Amino acid sequence: MVAPCIQCGTCTASCPASHAMDLSPRRIVAALRAGQRDTVLSSRSLWLCASCYACVVRCPSGIPFTDVAYALKREAARTGVDDRRGSALARAFVRVADRLGRSAETELLLRYWLSTNPLRAIAALPLAFRLWRRGRLSLFGRGIVGRQDLQRMMAALERPGSGA
Amino acid sequence: MSGRAFSYFPGCSLECSNRAYDASTRNVAAVLGIQMPELEDWNCCGATAYFGVDEARAGVMAARNLALAEARGHDLVTVCSGCYLALGKTNHRLAEDADLRRDVQQALRAGGMDYRGTVTVRHFLDVVVRDVGEEAVRRHVVRPLQGLPVACYHGCQLSRPHGEIDDPEFPDVMDRLVGWLGAAPAPFPLKTRCCGGMLMTTQPGLGREMTGKLLLAAKAGGAHCVATACPLCQVNLEAYQRAIGRERGEDCRIPVLYFTQLMGWAFGLGSGDLRLEEALTPARELLAGLGATP
Incomplete structure (x- = not known):
């Protein structure tokens, strides 16, 4: 996917978060082509990609870097070198969405804070209160009716021979 | 339609x-x-x-x-x-x-x-602009927005990567719509720059930096409010204005409305129909004040 890169740096220049990354998007692509996969997978850059696709629409070589970042996020989680906060939030999201069929903001954030830094929950209380006063915060999410169907679908995806 | x-x-x-x-x-x-x-x-x-x-x-x-x-x-x-x-x-x-x-x-x-x-x-923004169209939208305007300067924040995932609605870099679909409502789109060059999305939770400092740039750019363009087409953008742009203002030492407060709220107001709907009172940065006063000086 990254072979046609010409190392022009348009991705890095377009990225609104690249200044906070240890490896910029351009350098990630260079490292991938140089076979330095471990360097890439252990960088703190991957979860700073917020999937805004600015790099993708500008890349002169047509490299979909956002999708490259998605694939690297998944690989980093699988290979165990990954303990980033972004990854913790994404995994908390998946747990909530799998359980209810929908996201539920309060449960998602509580799960995230419990798995990272519970003290963060205290810092969030003033904003939570302002939202609650305006009816914009609820403690519990509602699950969908077809929860069991959805779980059957997910199970079918995992079955050997299903091609997944 | x-x-x-x-x-x-x-x-x-x-x-x-x-x-x-x-x-x-x-x-x-x-x-x-x-x-x-x-x-x-x-x-x-x-x-x-x-x-x-x-x-x-x-x-x-x-x-x-x-x-x-x-x-x-x-x-x-x-x-x-x-x-x-x-x-x-x-x-x-x-x-x-x-x-x-x-x-x-x-x-x-x-x-x-x-x-x-x-x-x-x-x-829905695309349905309104493309399928319903200018003439039908204008026909429903009973309370024109009196030249209200609006920063039309299109955000990232509305037009990228596929660009099916509009140009991926400089869409103006929302600018056109608010113009039909009688508002005046304000210059807003960062209209598709990412608000930070989930980074506001995982990297709060970086998230506030990204959102702060947008708020200051909107104000620098003379906007009196920001319009959004995404719930996550709305929360990011609205909920952290106090903290960002304190950090930057600048007033970052500006109402952040959904484009549908601007439409509804222009169509004569009440603030209850649009739940304007649920805004963290008061928005109802801004819209109610438009009619005061016709």
């Missing part, structure tokens, strides 16, 4: 934290005569966060919604840019990638569903 029907996909954020977006969307659609009953028992779109963990499962999440819409015989319309992209991207992938299509179809069948690929995913 009236008579065209859609299945409406609100998305999880609109159930609580952004229910004003939901209410204003439904009420504006009713004024325009767009039939869009809520898609029954919809589930998570397979959001950005899910794609970063498991692509196939995220695909199944999205595909169940597409299958539900197909069974109703309607295209799917949403007002969340994140849902719009997750559902639309999966729809494209299913058409292009035979392996993914086989896996997802097999999964859907295990849950008693099927998807043949006939649904188109639309953003």
